[in-house]
Amino acid sequence: MADTVREIERKYEADGAALPTGGLPDLTGVDRVASVADRATVTLDATYYDTPDRRLARDGITLRRRTGGDDAGWHLKLPVAAHVRDEIRAPLAATVPRTLRGLLRSRTRGAALVPLVRITTRRATRQLRAADGTVLAEIATDQVRADRPTGPGRTAEWAEIEVELTTGGDTTLLDAVETRLLRAGLRPASAASKAARALHETAPEGEREAAAPEVDARSSAGTGPPTAEQAVLRYLARQVRDLVELDPAVRRDLPDSVHRMRVATRRLRSVLRSYATVLDRTATDPLGAELKWLAAELGVGRDAEVLAARLQEAMAALPKELRPGPVRTRLRTWTQAHRKGSRKHLLAVLDGDRYLALLNALDALLADPPRARTAGRPAAHVLPKAVERDFRRLAGHVETALAALPGPDRDLALHEARKAAKRTRYAAEVGRVELGRPAKELVKRMTQLQELLGDHQDGVVAREALRALAAQAHAAGENAFAYGVLYGREEARATALERELPALWDTLTAPDLRPDRGGRRAADSGTARSAR
Known part of the structure; x- marks a missing residue:
């Protein structure tokens, strides 16, 4: 069983490993903050996992096993927007829980998840409260120590501040708190997460962190007008990225996720067919057939979802005298039966080898595109035709x-x-x-x-x-x-x-x-x- 928490937070740091002289400024009176209450200081011990080539880090994802505090367990953080992540929690276990492994499958593709960095944090937390006692946010002062659990590496230490909203706060409060912290000498954190900073600062001497590949530039040559190949690959790369990023959303049954994933699949197949003079169809047609298969599998659940919503809305609009009998009960039963079966089937598809083979084939296409006769011509001349x-x-x-x-x-x-x-x-x-x-x-x-x-x-x-x-x-x-x-x-x-x-x-x-x-x-x- 996994629980999800929406995390909306901002991070700050100071020069060196120390906080500004005098500690944090008084935040009483900021926005709706009427009082600031200290909580117990805790020590958190977290080991962060990734593939050896850092696939999760490149996508802004963190996976950790943490002890200490009131939320010990496995935590998977998926980016939602700037300063917003969904934290999916699973109980403490010796190995990565199956639920979390599934959510990462479109990224890991069978690669091992190994411990890369260990972070120990001594955390002092304060609650920012409104006049009625509602907790608006929590502000944590963290003294951090990071090292590599295996292999060569250095030790790093730093201090940072995390300001996280609770259900009672909003981004207006974050803005106001930020203004006060910046005036006190803090600055926005240079890294999006502790794990990202730790990996960089504990790297052995001479080791450079792997950078995310620039897919759009794979076929670039020169500085002239873009070619048809560059334009088509740029579009295809965006759809492949959407496909991979939507996979965990579909597994979590988030609203509209199946539809969006299906659209990305259809876009890929459609563009491969439309631009056959750019990318050779003898190479892309087998890929198109697999994309058609995936779109059909995604459609089983999506079509049932759309149909159920249409029928339920229409039934609700009928006057009571025009719907005699247990029509709503029958419709509800019919909807649940169709949805339950389709969802179970879809998850089996996403867990199958055929789906992973398709994702790998799409990556291979972007890395080594099968160029056709108009690939190198100006996009402005090829695309209109x-x-x-x-x-x-x-x-x-x-x-x-x-x-x-x-x-x-x-x-x-x-x-x-x-x-x-x-x-x-x-x-x-x-x-x-x-x-x-x-x-x-x-x-x-x-x-x-x-x-x-x-x-x-x-x-x-x-x-x-x-x-x-x-x-x-x-x-x-x-x-x-x-x-x-x-x-x-x-x-x-x-x-x-x-x-x-x-x-x-x-x-x-x-x-x-x-x-x-x-x-x-x-x-x-x-x-x-x-x-x-």
Whole structure:
């Protein structure tokens, strides 16, 4: 069992290993602080773990085993934002708990977690309290000693201050306390964590700490305009980073994490297909197939989540007289059954060898890209052609959908148009830097189209689920009237969306992203119909 604590704190230090003469300034009267109360001084003994090549440290993650104080155990700290981390705690054990190992799997990829540095801290803590006794924050004065538990290394000592909010405080208090501390001679800590500073200061003489690789520069050459390869790899690297960073969020079942991870997977696959003249598809197609597999696995849970929310919202909007029988209970049971099964399956996927092989293959692609014929050409000339090609493909699907009669054939055509809109959007996202405003505007328009078509597809799936729920209710001898009402409402909603599509499509312009002969970016021109 692991518990999570949201940690919002700021760190400060002084020159050398000592605090300013006279200690900390009086913080009474700062913001809402009415009193300052001393707590017991404790000694904390923590050993920090990482892979031998410091993968966790490069991503701002810390893993430690700590004794002393009131929270002894294993602590995994994952960055959330500046000065904000989620601390996941597990009981004290001899080895890294399985729960924490799982949260680190997308980083470690099977590499051993070994002790790298030991930090002993003598901590004196004070509570900053409001007039009613509410604890707003805790300020800790730490005398720190760090050394390497194995191998050569030096010993380092320093003093630092940590100011951490509790549930009663806010960032306004942090700002006010910071002003007072800076005036007293302290300065913001030079390292994001004790572990980072300890690794640097205890390194043996002559040893340089490993720096995080600059993925975007892997294919850089010269100082001229960016090449198509550089633009595409920059985008792919960002999606791979998102994939890795979202893995622990998915395992923790954080809101929207599955959806965001699935989007990153889809973006990767889509861009590999759109830019086949930049990266050789004979090498990327097998990778695309694995990305399609992962997106499908992520979709099992995500689709169930979206569908359940849609049905629950619709059911809640029905007047009580239109939902006779145990409809809410049945819907709740159906939702829990689908979610429980899908989540268990998804965690098994993330723990599988196939998933790790995919992450390693993505890293290999970025490290040694399979260049195709346009890889070295200017991005401003290559990217527009790919985007325009995808837009023409989209136009064909929309035309097919508009010509189809209402029913399954039109539903399928609209679903294909939705996928084509996403592919055009992702292709345009690659060129946001090089192609500027026209690419950003196209992304915005494709998002609008995608949302309309997505709402329609969600309705198709919802009607299928309502038919199944009605059949189950009928078989159990329950009144299925409510499911029929909701089915009719979903059908009406789909019809309304289909009526909106032609007007929306006519407002979209065919992209013209190529620079003209004068070097200026061509303005938007024509309508969507001109691309057909």
